[in-house]
Amino acid sequence: MITAFVLILATAGKERDALEKLKNMPEVKEAYMVYGEYDLLIRVETDSLKGLDDVIMGKIRKMPEIQLTSTLIAV
Amino acid sequence: MITAFVLILATAGKERDALEKLKNMPEVKEAYMVYGEYDLLIRVETDSLKGLDDVIMGKIRKMPEIQLTSTLIAV
Amino acid sequence: MITAFVLILATAGKERDALEKLKNMPEVKEAYMVYGEYDLLIRVETDSLKGLDDVIMGKIRKMPEIQLTSTLIAV
Amino acid sequence: MITAFVLILATAGKERDALEKLKNMPEVKEAYMVYGEYDLLIRVETDSLKGLDDVIMGKIRKMPEIQLTSTLIAV
Amino acid sequence: MITAFVLILATAGKERDALEKLKNMPEVKEAYMVYGEYDLLIRVETDSLKGLDDVIMGKIRKMPEIQLTSTLIAV
């Protein structure tokens, strides 16, 4: 299993909408709105690197509320 | 009481408009246009983390003149 | 309750030692070694901002294995 | 008069010592320990850019508790 | 010969399209979609700094799928 944390810069003003959408995705196990150098932090779990690709590149990064992501893959 | 500093990247060319709007918000106690790695720096005071959320996520980040914020919460 | 995520740059080569120490702290609820722009990511829970100060400033940042931290406080 | 904000990365574990020293400098009008992408934020006021140099380059950056500074000069 | 690596932030959701276009450029010798602080990493080879300019400034940065590039020129 692959665990990844995704640090997200949301489109300013759209962070709540992004949070709601992310919370409804089955691969997103935790989702927080945060203060600091990013706006949202989520934990994603998938079966494989390929599955991670489907979630992050295929779904999350296509959301119009999201501007930038930085992914941290757990060792 | 919560004190937070918000470092802001304004939409280029809109920093003066953003500054004027921010100065009119009661929770914004100081507001400066600055040279350096950010464009604006403000000090916000609220009664609680919830109140900070209302100001930063609910108002400031919804301003079209603002692109990115990084919040520093005082210890 | 306050939930905070701490993104950590460890002293290169000392990230495993840092991870072990962090996992033994009661306020650290999750701790991961990660690939990406940071080396470690932890979730801290405390009763108050004051308690967060005791953990992050008073303990974590005093560890010699840790170089830099960036704290994201959950809204 | 010149107003500048200095964002500071302190040596991990030394942020309280740095804060105390900074608070004792007459040109430092405000000093906060913060959570986020920096550790300390101070407001400095001097009569001239030359005076700012004396404070930031001549004193603050020579403190062993300080690793990195990013100065924002108010417009 | 000049070898350069270009680290790319793609428009969120457009990284696959960008990757396809980049792979079709003769000067782009390797192209990867990546997890981390950037979205794409490519290796470019040209005969001269002038040629690098034609590729990076003249073609790659004009692609609508690309938001930001940081170029690392091999020594």
Place this chain on the structure above:
Amino acid sequence: MITAFVLILATAGKERDALEKLKNMPEVKEAYMVYGEYDLLIRVETDSLKGLDDVIMGKIRKMPEIQLTSTLIAV
């Protein structure tokens, strides 16, 4: 006299247009397109901090070809 260097992220694909406009401004004494973490670097000279404001905030940051600036003011 105030000397400042402005590091600029241009709108991708518009860096040449930005360079031409900047070169025509009397306060801009040097202007370069560069490879690295920024796209353009210019040197600005003005009589005062107020004059710097007029150039950077009043003119340069209003150019549609410019996304982000980071100003370094010479000591």
Place this chain on the structure above:
Amino acid sequence: MITAFVLILATAGKERDALEKLKNMPEVKEAYMVYGEYDLLIRVETDSLKGLDDVIMGKIRKMPEIQLTSTLIAV
């Protein structure tokens, strides 16, 4: 197979030594000294995420010539 690129900040003045050591590691398939926001860029190939851990955390980050790494894992 896992392909990862590691962006490296070397201890200033030690980048050549680091480069030589890295070139002698079998998992390091390419290694370059570069100009830009990092000092070295390498491509690592391993059979698994576990193998990547052995190389990056177990060997590369333990080298005294290396200060900071940012890993980009290819999709």
Place this chain on the structure above:
Amino acid sequence: MITAFVLILATAGKERDALEKLKNMPEVKEAYMVYGEYDLLIRVETDSLKGLDDVIMGKIRKMPEIQLTSTLIAV
């Protein structure tokens, strides 16, 4: 001819010493101490990329007063 700008983070408190040494190097055509996200900015001119290597990697980065450099090579 190659023109490069080097953005430098100096060891805190050593920026004046670094500046003096840099000003004495024949390839360094301009050298400034600056306020902002870096501490020093210099312009280097050499005959070739190889010559740039000799100056930046062979001399500047070996100075103990320098912690980090980011090189911008003019197009």
